[in-house]
Amino acid sequence: MPECTHLDQVVYLEPTEPVTGCPECMAAGDRWVHLRMCQSCGKIGCCDSSPNRHASKHAAAAEHPIARSVEPGEDWSWCYVDDVMMRLVAE
Template identity: 60%
Template structure:
């Protein structure tokens, strides 16, 4: 499935900007799971979280790929192509 993603070339060697969702931490809010932008390292909450900050980050930056930032998970999601990517 990775071969269908047209945005692989936009993945950068990034480090997480924070240990939790940047926006939720500023709001004093909670999240369900975390995603890290592979374009800039922004950490945001997943779509199961009420604020959906990872998706909002994509909407405001057009950084298309976010990886799971959960221990033991090696996958990413391309928002633009709507594809799951195996990073293992």
């Protein structure tokens, strides 16, 4: 089973305020499907099912490998580099 090799770069982050959408999509008047939160810096972006794929673009540009879903009821994270899903736990 594949494993994430980037867990040492993660800080378990929670949104500091309610997440109402992808900030970049909202600024451009675009739509999004689901939202992800970078677990290195807290940036909110839209998922790869969204037209703009802001979360994965951020991961590549900033070299921040792990994002987690901020959708209600979802508790999974994704490593863009290792292509692996996981559950992060707050310490």
